[in-house]
Amino acid sequence: MIFVELLCRYPYVTGTSVIGIKYKDGILMAADMGGSYGSTLRYKSVERMKPIGKHSLLGASGEISDFQELLRYLDELILYDNMWDDGNSLGPKEVHSYLTRVMYNRRNKFNPLWNSLVLGGVKKGQKYLGTVVSMIGVHFEDNHVATGFGNHLARPILRDEWHENLSFEDGVKLLEKCMLVLLYRDRSAINKLQIAKITEEGTTISPPYSLKTFWGFSAFKNPTLGAEGSW
Amino acid sequence: MTKQQANWSPYDNNGGSCVAIAGADYCVIAADTRMSTGYSILTRDYSKICQLADKCVMASSGFQADVKALQKVLASRHLIYQHQHNKQMSCPAMGQLLSNTLYYKRFFPYYSFNVLGGLDNEGKGCVFTYDAVGSYERVGYSSQGSGSTLIMPFLDNQLKSPSPLLLPAVDAVTPLSESEAVDLVKTVFASCHRERHIHFVVVMLWSGTVDFVNDTCKELTKENSHGDKVEIVIVNADGIHREFMDLRKD
Numbered sequence: 001m002i003f004v005e006l007l008c009r010y011p012y013v014t015g016t017s018v019i020g021i022k023y024k025d026g027i028l029m030a031a032d033m034g035g036s037y038g039s040t041l042r043y044k045s046v047e048r049m050k051p052i053g054k055h056s057l058l059g060a061s062g063e064i065s066d067f068q069e070l071l072r073y074l075d076e077l078i079l080y081d082n083m084w085d086d087g088n089s090l091g092p093k094e095v096h097s098y099l100t101r102v103m104y105n106r107r108n109k110f111n112p113l114w115n116s117l118v119l120g121g122v123k124k125g126q127k128y129l130g131t132v133v134s135m136i137g138v139h140f141e142d143n144h145v146a147t148g149f150g151n152h153l154a155r156p157i158l159r160d161e162w163h164e165n166l167s168f169e170d171g172v173k174l175l176e177k178c179m180l181v182l183l184y185r186d187r188s189a190i191n192k193l194q195i196a197k198i199t200e201e202g203t204t205i206s207p208p209y210s211l212k213t214f215w216g217f218s219a220f221k222n223p224t225l226g227a228e229g230s231w
Numbered sequence: 232m233t234k235q236q237a238n239w240s241p242y243d244n245n246g247g248s249c250v251a252i253a254g255a256d257y258c259v260i261a262a263d264t265r266m267s268t269g270y271s272i273l274t275r276d277y278s279k280i281c282q283l284a285d286k287c288v289m290a291s292s293g294f295q296a297d298v299k300a301l302q303k304v305l306a307s308r309h310l311i312y313q314h315q316h317n318k319q320m321s322c323p324a325m326g327q328l329l330s331n332t333l334y335y336k337r338f339f340p341y342y343s344f345n346v347l348g349g350l351d352n353e354g355k356g357c358v359f360t361y362d363a364v365g366s367y368e369r370v371g372y373s374s375q376g377s378g379s380t381l382i383m384p385f386l387d388n389q390l391k392s393p394s395p396l397l398l399p400a401v402d403a404v405t406p407l408s409e410s411e412a413v414d415l416v417k418t419v420f421a422s423c424h425r426e427r428h429i430h431f432v433v434v435m436l437w438s439g440t441v442d443f444v445n446d447t448c449k450e451l452t453k454e455n456s457h458g459d460k461v462e463i464v465i466v467n468a469d470g471i472h473r474e475f476m477d478l479r480k481d
Contacts, residue, residue, distance in 0.1 A: 138295045
């Protein structure tokens with residue numbers, strides 16, 4: 001039954017951008033650890049990237065509780081896949097397809113999961129990077145993807161500087177460059193991020209760390225200098 | 232309690248345009264490869280064209296998630312048809328199926344603007360054009376999507392289609408040969424390209440010698456850097472042939 005009162009919903013605790021890129025050995029993904037409650041920075045240790053099964057890595061922005069719900073759906077999916085015990089396992093393409101269907105179906109029932117997702121992985125040497133753009137189910141795959149503000153600020157940098165067969169170091173540098181721009185310009189970004197890597201061998205999510213910022217611009221030191229009639 | 236206003240929409244427009252032109256023994260279907268949302272480009276490399284059957288190709292623009300769902304529904308219905316009838320669906324049959332599928336969701340529509348192209352049972356080119364809720368018509372050529380308002384009048388002028396009001400009905404299938412259509416294509420490309428809408432880069436229909444096409448591309452790309460692409464699919468007696476052409480990226 002569709003109860004209208006339940007359907008006009010708002011997100012409460014939200015995460016901001018996630019960025020993902022393909023590199024030489026697999027996929028690199030970056031996300032900060034902030035959980036905002038409207039304009040309050042309420043939670044500062046939210047892990048917004050999680051490994052899924054053996055071959056995939058999921059990053060999410062948007063409502064954190066909906067992300068946790070998705071993780072429960074995926075847990076069940078992977079469990080049933082393992083229980084077949086047939087030597088096969090769901091790859092990133094399959095997981096992305098599943099997520100797209102779940103998101104689209106919830107949108108059809110007017111009860112969306114308020115997330116934007118990045119799904120990356122490697123299986124049998126094939127790299128895969130896909131995204132579910134929003135809660136209404138638009139999706140695509142590409143060599144580099146981002147959610148939210150990342151689409152506006154990070155994608156242009158990636159279009160310019162991404163190329164095939166990036167080394168791990170170059171990939172991390174590129175992601176950090178994008179995350180720095182987001183840190184300066186996205187008000188919901190915080191300076192505590194993780195970088196996740198997924199290759200044929202498996203997933204590694206780095207411990208949280210900070211980027212070096214620079215605020216010593218002369219214009220910031222005396223902002224009213226030269227402003228006529230300022231008071 | 233005052234009535235709540237919706238704060239999200241189940242629809243989005245991911246842009247793009249599609250075109251199809253029917254010839255005596257061929258059909259050309261084309262669409263750009265840009266996917267956008269609002270003023271952002273999501274990707275430059277997304278195919279809006281889907282092969283539904285041996286001689287039947289659909290191009291759709293609009294809301295991508297609905298387009299994908301629609302393609303999946305039609306593909307699975309075609310599979311069932313093949314199991315039950317031991318043959319491929321003809322283009323007119325698929326045309327009817329698409330119409331019915333769209334009307335099925337009349338009260339929560341697929342936001343998908345489609346053109347269906349292919350060969351009919353006699354091997355003649357056929358094009359069917361649709362609105363979002365399934366009204367359809369067999370025509371000689373059509374365009375749908377963001378750029379259709381720019382493209383359609385141009386095609387009307389160049390293909391000199393007979394009035395649909397004439398009786399007895401006159402077929403609008405173009406008598407142009409595959410190579411003659413190339414000149415037309417080049418001009419349509421140039422005009423839509425310059426006047427383009429942000430949502431689509433170019434919509435092209437093709438048939439012609441490979442050399443001419445390549446020369447065209449070189450000439451057009453001379454003025455700008457690179458671009459999103461146009462995907463062009465040609466259906467004829469030999470089967471299905473796919474080509475890409477680069478476009479401006481801005």
